[in-house]
Every structure is written in C-alpha cells, then in structure tokens.
Amino acid sequence: MSKPKLHIAVTGLNAIDSPGPGIAVIRALKESLLFDARIIGLCYESLEPGIYMHELVDRTYKLPPPAAGKDALLKRLEQIHSEERIDVIIPNFDAELFSFIQLADQLKTAMNIHTFLPTTEQFEARHKVNLADYGKKHGILVPESKVIFTLHELYQAQDVFNYPFVVKGKFYDASIVYNREQATAAFHKISAKWGLPIILQEFISGEEVNVTAIGDGKGNTIGAVPMKKQYITDKGKAWAGISIDDNKLLDMTHTLIQSTKWRGGMELEIVKTEEDEYYLLEINPRFPAWVYLAVGCGQNHPEALVRLAMGEEVETWSAYAIGKLFIRYSYDMIVNLDEFEKICTLGKL
Amino acid sequence: MKIKKNIALSDTGFVFDPSTGNSFSANPIGMEIIRQIREGKTQEQIAEHILKTYQTDAGTFEKDYHDFLNMLNRFRLTENIQ
Incomplete structure (x- = not known):
C-alpha cells in the first residue's frame, strides 16, 4: 500500500553549535513508515546549513525575521503555499512560535495548513519569566x-x-x-x-537531564524520552547524551502534560541534585535539537505530531530503548556559489 | 551491601546504570566481586574465593575490598551499605 504524501514545512535549519531542531525533526519525518514527507525548509538566514542539505530538505524558502511580526509572516506563507501546497508546518524556534500560534487558526481556515502547537495560554504560562509561578501551581521545584x-x-x-x-x-x-x-x-x-x-x-548544582515529549492537548502524554547530557558544549548544549530509565522524570512529565493539557512537542530542562531533587529549569515549547534520539529509542515524536496535526488519533508509547546514545558531529558541506546566490537574492532554493 | 537491581554488567566489565546514564569500567577482579555480591555471597565467601584464586593476603584483600565497596557506594551503584 502506498503511503500518503505530505508536504511539511519545517523551520530551525541552523545546524550550528547551538543547533535548531529542524534537521533532527526532518530526519524523523523522512523515516516515517506512515507517510512520505516532502520537506519545505523555512529559513531566516542564508547560511543555515539545512538549506543546502538536499537529501533532507526538498526546497527552502526564506521567511521574514520574527521581529517583522505575524502579518509579514502570513503574507510570506501565502506566497510559499501558492507554490508548494503546504499540509503541515512545524515551527521550531521559540522566537517565532508566538506568531505561528497566533496564525494557527487562520492558516487552517484560509489555506488548510495544519499545525499542532501549544495554546497562547500554555505558551505564556511556561515562559521563563513566569516559570516560578508555574512551578508553584503544578507542584514542581523551580529555582x-x-x-x-x-x-x-x-x-x-x-x-x-x-x-x-x-x-x-x-x-x-x-x-x-x-x-x-x-x-x-x-x-x-x-x-x-x-x-x-x-x-x-x-544556580542549582547537579546533573543536567532533559526530556523530549509530546502531549495530545487532552492531557495525554503521547511519548516521552528522558536523556542525560554526556558532553556539554560551552553554550550548555548537549553534544552527546544517553537515554535513561528515570521514572521520577517521566512522572514529572506526565504530571505536567496532564495538568496543563499540553498540546504539541516540548522539552523539559531539569537539574537533578545530589539529594535526588529535580528542579525544573525551563520548558521549551517545541522539540529539542536532540529529538532524533527519541526516534532512535523507538518513539518518533515528530511523526506523531504530524499525525495529530492532521487530526488522526495517535496511540501512546509506553516504552523506549534505554542506554541509546546520540553523539553529534559537525560536517563541512561544499556549496556552489549559485545556490548561495539563489537563497540570498530570490529567497528560495 | 546490595548492587542496584537495574545495574547492567557486561562480560567486558562495562557497568551501566540506566537510571543515571553513568557508565564505568571494572577490571576482572572488580567484575568478579560485583557478580559475587549480586549472587548474595558474604564478605567471607568472597574473600575465600579471591584468596584461593589470586596471590594476595587477607589483610590486602580486606582493605581493597572495602575501598571497592566505598567506590561502588560513591558511584551510587548500591542500594545500601552495611
């Protein structure tokens, strides 16, 4: 049986030392057994490496910077949609999420573009500036x-x-x-x-552990994989990590998703102290750059997000492989000037 | 002392704690001791085996054994220490 073809637009193509999640999300989508993904990359700068990864990204378009606001974004998406027929958009940057959340209904009704994003209330409540209140409300330790x-x-x-x-x-x-x-x-x-x-x-001293998870918007955790950072860059990013068996972390994730009815992908950043206390440092309202580890552990979160966006019922995962590592690497691509020229001048490649 | 149930020990001496993601390397004697603790052997039984198999004396064994247990405890590979 042939798989349906979906045109999926993805942002966050900056696979640099503080990488965006886009490339990891795209790898996950390309491995889907349930649909064939044509990937439309959405970038902000001409040197985002994902633009030139043609084996993963079929076409890339430049977006106006997030500071330009949602009207400029909508106009650009209309142009892109007229050329590409976008079925689903997965935004991966914190700075752009607010605009996408604001536009979600409009994208669906006017262009039939599906998203699966947190609500404005969920997005704002977990914001760094509100995190202390958030922790108190949900009974979670927060610095x-x-x-x-x-x-x-x-x-x-x-x-x-x-x-x-x-x-x-x-x-x-x-x-x-x-x-x-x-x-x-x-x-x-x-x-x-x-x-x-x-x-x-x-400052809380301890081991840095993170969870990548996805909620269905009704309080159910579709999937969750906890990871311990094994190698941390000077920007605090995990350059290597390992999936771990930590029920306390999973319980914390389930509780948060249940009580907030979280909708979409998320990353919890947590510090585990010597005394086995778990402090929530941040909730990122999107998949992390290491989300491909979840795929390696048997849970394809980006695939699940696309299915949820398309209105499908998605079953929850109850297990994942423990002791799987991701080890990131950098790679020099050779790019012809004409490709760079196209993205710079035409805003698409 | 008990080794945590979920700790994985491979034939190469690779010790993996799935709850923390931490991993360690044990040498062959360390591996034997971990296995024997797991099997529920007492210190006396482990001492008897080590003294029979290796060229060492009871005093050296006792000192090294307790150093090793302290290390397992420090690395949080144990459930409790006697």
Whole structure:
C-alpha cells in the first residue's frame, strides 16, 4: 500500500553549535513508515546549513525575521503555499512560535495548513519569566528567579541571590556568573542579543537531564524520552547524551502534560541534585535539537505530531530503548556559489 | 551491601546504570566481586574465593575490598551499605 504524501514545512535549519531542531525533526519525518514527507525548509538566514542539505530538505524558502511580526509572516506563507501546497508546518524556534500560534487558526481556515502547537495560554504560562509561578501551581521545584529590566535591578538582586547565579535571556542564552563584573557583562551581552527582560535564576548544582515529549492537548502524554547530557558544549548544549530509565522524570512529565493539557512537542530542562531533587529549569515549547534520539529509542515524536496535526488519533508509547546514545558531529558541506546566490537574492532554493 | 537491581554488567566489565546514564569500567577482579555480591555471597565467601584464586593476603584483600565497596557506594551503584 502506498503511503500518503505530505508536504511539511519545517523551520530551525541552523545546524550550528547551538543547533535548531529542524534537521533532527526532518530526519524523523523522512523515516516515517506512515507517510512520505516532502520537506519545505523555512529559513531566516542564508547560511543555515539545512538549506543546502538536499537529501533532507526538498526546497527552502526564506521567511521574514520574527521581529517583522505575524502579518509579514502570513503574507510570506501565502506566497510559499501558492507554490508548494503546504499540509503541515512545524515551527521550531521559540522566537517565532508566538506568531505561528497566533496564525494557527487562520492558516487552517484560509489555506488548510495544519499545525499542532501549544495554546497562547500554555505558551505564556511556561515562559521563563513566569516559570516560578508555574512551578508553584503544578507542584514542581523551580529555582528562585527574578525578572529584571535594568542594571540597577541586577545590582539590587545581588542581595537576594548568592553568587554564582544564572543570567538568562528571554528566549536563549544563559551565563553562570560568579561576581558583579561577570553579571554586568552577561546582562549587556544577552540583552543586546535578545532584548529585555533578563531573568536571574538561582544556580542549582547537579546533573543536567532533559526530556523530549509530546502531549495530545487532552492531557495525554503521547511519548516521552528522558536523556542525560554526556558532553556539554560551552553554550550548555548537549553534544552527546544517553537515554535513561528515570521514572521520577517521566512522572514529572506526565504530571505536567496532564495538568496543563499540553498540546504539541516540548522539552523539559531539569537539574537533578545530589539529594535526588529535580528542579525544573525551563520548558521549551517545541522539540529539542536532540529529538532524533527519541526516534532512535523507538518513539518518533515528530511523526506523531504530524499525525495529530492532521487530526488522526495517535496511540501512546509506553516504552523506549534505554542506554541509546546520540553523539553529534559537525560536517563541512561544499556549496556552489549559485545556490548561495539563489537563497540570498530570490529567497528560495 | 546490595548492587542496584537495574545495574547492567557486561562480560567486558562495562557497568551501566540506566537510571543515571553513568557508565564505568571494572577490571576482572572488580567484575568478579560485583557478580559475587549480586549472587548474595558474604564478605567471607568472597574473600575465600579471591584468596584461593589470586596471590594476595587477607589483610590486602580486606582493605581493597572495602575501598571497592566505598567506590561502588560513591558511584551510587548500591542500594545500601552495611
């Protein structure tokens, strides 16, 4: 029996040292046994490596930067849809998610483009700036944190937080700072890149463990795979990790998805202390860059997300392979100038 | 002392803790001791076996044995320590 063909647009093609999840998501979709995926890459910059990975990405189009807003995004998606007939869009960047969530209904009614995203309320509630309240509400340990807008507030916070503490951007980036000078430098560096506010967070010492999961929007966890970071880059990203058997982590995930009725992919970032306490550091409202490990463990989360987006009933996974490792690597592609020229000038390749 | 039930020990001496993802390498004697602890052998029974098989004395064995148990405990591979 032939598989249905789906045209799936995916963002996050920046497979760099702090990689976007796009390539991992695409690999998962290409391995689906249930549908054939034609992949339409959506990029923001001409040097995102995924643009040139033709074995994975069939066609790529440039999007306006997230700061341009949802109207510009919608207009561009209409253009792309007229050329490609998009069935499903999977956005993978925190910074663009808000616009996609806002446009989800419009995309469906006007163009029959399916998405499976968290609601605006779910997206906002788990935001770094609201995480402390979120933890209290759902009975989960969260490090003390404070949202600040000025250096003055940073210096005031030194009375509350003992060094070291963590200075975080509202979307990305985090630095552990050990003194006033480092805190000031981190404030300037992160706010220049990601804007304000900045989040200050208590530093919790322990092992970094993460979970990639998907919720069906009704409170059910379709799948969840916990991973321990084995090799961490200077940006704090896992360059290698291993799937682990940790029921406490899984229970925490199920509880969160159940109580929030989470819709879509998610990543939980957690620190496990020496005393076996689990502190939730962040909830990312999308798949992580290491989501392909879940596929390696027997749970194809991106495939499940596409099926949910298409309105199918998806059965839950109860098991996954433990002790599977992912080991990331970098790879130099040789790209002809004409390809680079096309994406730069025409906005598509 | 008990070795955690879910700890995997391969024939090459590779020890894997699936709950933490941590892995270790045990040498052949370490492997034998882990296996014997798992089988429920007492310290005396393990000592008897090691002293019969290897050229060592009871004092050295006892010291090394307790160092090894402390290490297993530190690496959280055990359920409790006697």
